[in-house]
Amino acid sequence: MFNFIRKTVIILILISINLGVIIAKPPKPGPNFVWVPKYKTPIGIVIPAHWKHKGKKKVSKKKYKKHYKTYHPRGFKVGR
Secondary structure, eight states: OHHHHHHHHHHHHHHHHHHHHOOOOOOOOOTTEEEEOOEEOTTSOEEOOEEEEOSOOOOOOOOOOOOOEEEOTTSOEEEO
C-alpha cells in the first residue's frame, strides 16, 4: 500500500512539473511568418515568443478615380 501511494505521488509531481514546462506554440498565421523565440532587450525587457512577418509586404493598390474638369462651350464646368 505504501509503495502505491509513493508511486502515485511521484507520478503527480512529475505531471505537474511537465505541465508547467510545456507551452504550445500558436498556429502559424500565414506562409511569410517565422517563429521568434523569447528574448531579452538590452534594457532588460523580456519579449515573449511570437510569430513575426518576414515576407513581402502586402501593398493595397487603391484605385483613385481621376476627375478631369472640362469646360463646356457655354462656360459651365462639367465633370467627366
